[in-house]
Amino acid sequence: MPELPEAETIVRGLAPGLRGTVLHVDGILHPDVVEGEPDAFRRGVDGCSVASVGRRGKNIVLDLAPSSFGARPPTSSSPAASPGARPRSAAAHAPILRLVVNLGMSGRLLLREEGDPSPPPSHPAVRFRVVRDDGSPPALLVYHDIRRFGRLELMDPERWADFHARMGPEPLGPRFTRAALAAGLEASRMPLRSWLLDQGKVAGVGNIYASEAAWRARIHPARRTADIPAERVAPLHTSIRSVLREAVEARGTTLRDYRTAQGWEGSFGARLAVYGRAGDPCPRCRAPIRRIVFSNRSAFLCPRCQPEEGELASFETSAT
DNA sequence: AGTGTATCCTGCAGGC
DNA sequence: TGCCTGCAGGATACAC
Numbered sequence: 001m002p003e004l005p006e007a008e009t010i011v012r013g014l015a016p017g018l019r020g021t022v023l024h025v026d027g028i029l030h031p032d033v034v035e036g037e038p039d040a041f042r043r044g045v046d047g048c049s050v051a052s053v054g055r056r057g058k059n060i061v062l063d064l065a066p067s068s069f070g071a072r073p074p075t076s077s078s079p080a081a082s083p084g085a086r087p088r089s090a091a092a093h094a095p096i097l098r099l100v101v102n103l104g105m106s107g108r109l110l111l112r113e114e115g116d117p118s119p120p121p122s123h124p125a126v127r128f129r130v131v132r133d134d135g136s137p138p139a140l141l142v143y144h145d146i147r148r149f150g151r152l153e154l155m156d157p158e159r160w161a162d163f164h165a166r167m168g169p170e171p172l173g174p175r176f177t178r179a180a181l182a183a184g185l186e187a188s189r190m191p192l193r194s195w196l197l198d199q200g201k202v203a204g205v206g207n208i209y210a211s212e213a214a215w216r217a218r219i220h221p222a223r224r225t226a227d228i229p230a231e232r233v234a235p236l237h238t239s240i241r242s243v244l245r246e247a248v249e250a251r252g253t254t255l256r257d258y259r260t261a262q263g264w265e266g267s268f269g270a271r272l273a274v275y276g277r278a279g280d281p282c283p284r285c286r287a288p289i290r291r292i293v294f295s296n297r298s299a300f301l302c303p304r305c306q307p308e309e310g311e312l313a314s315f316e317t318s319a320t
Numbered sequence: 321a322g323t324g325t326a327t328c329c330t331g332c333a334g335g336c
Numbered sequence: 337t338g339c340c341t342g343c344a345g346g347a348t349a350c351a352c
Contacts, residue, residue, distance in 0.1 A: 003345065032329090146331070149347075
């Protein structure tokens with residue numbers, strides 16, 4: 001479900017309330033969402049402070065460091081804490097663990113402050129206590145996931161380096177240049193939609209924004225990337241970035257399950273041009289939007305704006 | 321190299 | 337109302 005804009009929105013919602021706090025695993029209600037041994041996960045997380053909250057592709061990343069005020073007893077690798085020491089001083093040279101959260105199709109990360117009147121999450125999978133050193137009451141960080149396709153993994157620096165290296169450039173970052181995109185497209189025979197969904201090619205695009213970007217760039221989603229004309233690469237580059245940026249500004253797209261860290265819905269759904277709109281008129285040319293299926297997943301396009309250009313392949317289509 | 325298929329799981333919408 | 341089928345924003349392993 002959640003793609004880059006949704007993950008980015010969650011990160012922005014979590015960061016102010018999580019940075020500098022100490023985490024304790026309060027309960028692992030569904031061990032299947034935790035990568036590896038649940039006990040090891042719990043021991044690794046307990047007592048760590050959150051140095052920063054970030055994102056890589058669709059993944060939410062909490063940088064963890066041994067805390068100077070948490071319950072974790074001092075060890076040979078974490079110098080004894082003096083009372084009142086700031087957490088970040090201990091973090092400076094400590095090996096950083098990373099808690100990487102992939103939300104799958106229906107995952108949510110909800111930060112619930114003490115006294116929050118909203119009803120408790122219906123499908124909690126992992127709960128964390130969020131402890132602050134300013135005397136304020138602890139909050140609750142809940143990983144909620146109806147379908148449990150999401151994963152929480154605690155990564156050491158070596159595992160993180162491998163994970164990071166296997167992922168393509170951030171589409172909103174400086175490495176994702178027009179030239180890099182052109183080279184990547186030319187080197188592959190994949191259909192454009194499959195290429196965009198491949199996290200090793202570019203990190204963070206999912207099925208919604210792949211359809212939207214292809215529509216903006218007027219390229220058929222099944223077009224082989226190596227066959228995309230050179231003059232369409234710049235529009236595609238612009239389209240990928242603009243649709244992701246606009247979706248971030250709108251706090252993401254809520255179709256069903258996605259919520260921000262505060263439990264709110266994203267508003268970009270109202271601005272989708274083609275995704276989920278089979279039969280509706282194309283916002284550009286009024287031709288009916290078409291749904292096609294390939295690689296076992298839906299794609300949406302305007303048959304007039306995004307012609308197949310001689311591709312022999314035919315696709316199962318429907319008007320609804 | 322790239323595709324189709326199956327798998328993990330639950331909930332919901334639509335057809336009958 | 338109830339049952340059945342298909343579908344869903346992701347990622348991976350497998351055979352071909």
